[in-house]
Amino acid sequence: MPAPSILEVGPGPGHLAVCLLRAIRDARWTGLDIDPAMVAAARARLVRTGLAARSDVVEGDVSALPFADASFDLVVTSFSAHHWPDAALGFAEVARVLRPGGVVLAYDLPAWWARLERGSEGIRAGRGPFPDAVIARRHGVGPVTIVERLEAVRA
Numbered sequence: 001m002p003a004p005s006i007l008e009v010g011p012g013p014g015h016l017a018v019c020l021l022r023a024i025r026d027a028r029w030t031g032l033d034i035d036p037a038m039v040a041a042a043r044a045r046l047v048r049t050g051l052a053a054r055s056d057v058v059e060g061d062v063s064a065l066p067f068a069d070a071s072f073d074l075v076v077t078s079f080s081a082h083h084w085p086d087a088a089l090g091f092a093e094v095a096r097v098l099r100p101g102g103v104v105l106a107y108d109l110p111a112w113w114a115r116l117e118r119g120s121e122g123i124r125a126g127r128g129p130f131p132d133a134v135i136a137r138r139h140g141v142g143p144v145t146i147v148e149r150l151e152a153v154r155a
């Protein structure tokens with residue numbers, strides 16, 4: 001089986017890249033992040049960990065991915081999609097760059113959490129752990145799911 005090509009959207013400083021490249025021998029990882037500081041941090045981490053040769057970090061916006069159609073076997077994204085100005089457009093771009101049969105794995109906050117985040121003093125003030133229980137109580141929500149996972153295969 002040929003080495004898989006992985007795209008990560010919004011990798012931040014590149015922690016997941018290191019895990020993926022160590023876990024999947026010969027995989028090739030490309031990260032795309034809108035923030036130049038994150039691009040620089042991810043590049044530096046990949047150099048430090050000796051993984052630069054199998055990776056590439058690009059500055060860009062998920063709304064206009066600078067990659068050809070059907071370029072990747074796997075697209076991953078974690079805790080980035082809630083920042084995207086138009087998530088539908090972002091995921092349409094993700095689908096475009098996936099090969100047929102390719103997989104997208106997206107991890108993020110539940111939709112309601114993203115809405116609450118904007119108005120939450122607790123999170124903005126950055127006090128201690130996520131005040132999920134406090135917010136949930138305030139909004140009359142039961143047990144809280146912090147992470148939602150979306151998994152899809154391109155037809």
Ligand SMILES: C[S@@+](CC[C@H](N)C(=O)[O-])C[C@H]1O[C@@H](n2cnc3c(N)ncnc32)[C@H](O)[C@@H]1O
Pocket residue numbers: 009010011012013032033034035038060061062063077078079080083084085
């Ligand atoms: C909360 S951080 C998550 C970083 C990392 N994935 C993690 O789980 O720790 C969100 C990342 O998404 C990036 N991002 C936000 N909007 C983006 C966009 N429109 N296109 C690409 N990256 C974006 C940010 O610059 C940031 O690095």
